Amino acid sequence: MEKDIRENIAWAQINKDVLRSLEAPRPLYWVILLVALAMVGVGVGCEIYQYQTGIGVANMNNPHVWGLYIATFIFWIGMSHSGTLLSAILHLMHADWRKPIYRFAEAMTTFSLMTAGLFVMIHLGRLWQFYYSLPYPNERGLWPNFQSPLLWDAMAIFTYLSSSIIFLYVGMIPDLAICRDNMHPGWRKKLYSLLALGWEGTDRQWRNFRVTYLTVACFLIPLAVSVHSIVASDFAMSQQPGWHVTSFPPYFVAGALYSGCAAIISLFIILRYVFKFEEYMTLSILKKTSRLTFAIAMVWTYLNAVEFASVWYSHDEAAKDVLIQKATGTYAPFWWMMIFCGSVVPLMLAFKRFQANIPVLFAVSLLLNLGMWLERWMIVAPTFSHGYYPWAWDHDQWPSLVQWGIVFGSFGWFALLFMVFCKVFPSVSMYEVKEMVYHRSLALKNGETAEEGVH
């Protein structure tokens, strides 16, 4: 078994390596940042045009009132799940290998939630009135409709976002103190001093820190499950064929973990290169992540099969028609692409030789995410082109460039936030890596003593 981390890295070396990432990334960092900025520009331009002219420029029409915005919204919400999986669930399970990579996964959670939140608003016909959907006190005594899954959505996302920001921040406090102590005076020093909350590393502080971190972790896990179940309710609670499926909440959660894990692999590979983290983000950890992804991919495939089978053998003719339309109608190429990317491509991960092969894994992880994006689109769109009412059948609808532009821009927005975060805050948890090194050397020492005892 390969080592997750070298046991003889000096603690000072860990500090030095991680702090170096804040100041001297490889030039590729700036390329990514610029490209991301350009993509955001495209997205913002499209949104300004849409805001001014009306949402009609997205080329949605009257039976097809939802389009890529809702699909991409689900995609980004989904991506946010694996941060919690890695940082909270694996923390509770004492999986040590998560330690060097959970920080960026948690940042991914936060920023993909922020991106998803944008889509809710971009989708609205009257963006400037979005606050009507919040239960705020007002002089007219008006409340939002508490029966609507969209309202649950707004609340669940807001709760999840605020909790994951707290989780990300709390977990970072000891590292911020390290940054504070090692930085030259300047804006960084001021920022870290402020955020480190006077951390000194006393026993009492560590004890309180552990309890807080554990509490937030336990709070976050049910939230993560509930938030995507609620997104699934948007569809499952409606009456439309193809959406009205009981298994949607677990199916959505599995899909979410799946796309999140795939995104973690992509970002793992990028960060490892850009910030020279080869020593910490080791191939052995990558291998574990890809195995985890493979397992979740199979769960997703199974739930997909469950959904198809339950529709196929049901007496719900309309739902069956939608399924047939998905496989043979206008959307068939995308639907089959989704099956290919989501269920066939991950089989690559079953082979040991690919589990730590960086170029292969990078390509596979991008394909998996493409598949998962298509999955969301294939949930939203086909129901509109083949619902209950025959008049709405076979109205062709293709998203306009404005719609594609905003979806494209959202990837830039996410990359921008994420890359800026990684440059400003340590994206590898220094104190947890030290723990990991310590645990490992302790285990080795125990092993040696045990061996000596045998002789």
Added chain:
Amino acid sequence: MSVNNLLENWAQFRHFHPVDDKPHDPYKWAMSIDLDACSGCNACSVACYAENNIPVVGKEKYAHGQAMHWIRIEHYWDEDIGVPGGREFPEQGAQFLPMMCQQCEAAPCETVCPVGATNHTADGLNSQIYNRCIGSRYCSANCPYKVRYFNWYDYPTTDNVWPETMTRQLNPDVTVRSKGVMEKCTFCVQRLNAAMSTARSEGRKVHDGEVQTACQQACPTNAISFGNLVDPESRVAKQWARQQVELTKDKQTKDAEPGGSRLRGYRILEELRPYPSVMYLERVRESAV
């Protein structure tokens, strides 16, 4: 702004399944449409555009499926027309079906609106509050009939929707909707309100036939009848009774009879239990229109 306020408002706001609901009194607006009489002339649709200030979106937007026809005439052809191996021309003409908001009693659109912009009124209408709508379009996504229309653009300021000289033909009793809100057939609520207000000031109920919807008024063959279902003497109530179609049933007793019923009345997608307020009379005529 207390919790009490929330609970009280919420209780008023909630509308229960029509079976357990309090009875409509004194009005329940309903419609019946005789498909045998419908000649597909589209007069109803034109009248609706004029009455309700519906924007005429133009050729290009129509092609994008962004038309706003609150009442639309659907054409249905025999199934083997235009398919390989099928007939080239139908033996009889297309069958027409005028479709507008069915003013469901348990409307799927109402429960899903995040801001409560679409509600049930005491007289059995499914109302749309334009000012409250934020344009999430969930109502349309959940509508089984797809009769909700979204203002994709700011039509009042768009060229050629209502040319400058034509703004005075707009109906002053009806709002001109801005971009980003959902709209749909209201059963000409402005006419209903005017009639109910007159009746109330005279201390009586609205007579049958006193109020007509624009589509009903324009229909040359009298295919559409509209009225108060609570009043047993109204034309529409008599038609519903004669056809044994009951508002609060998701499956009509007459359809369960062995051998089926020879009555023509039915409601579309009744089995989904939206309890629509529009009854259609099946077409029995064999000849082409």
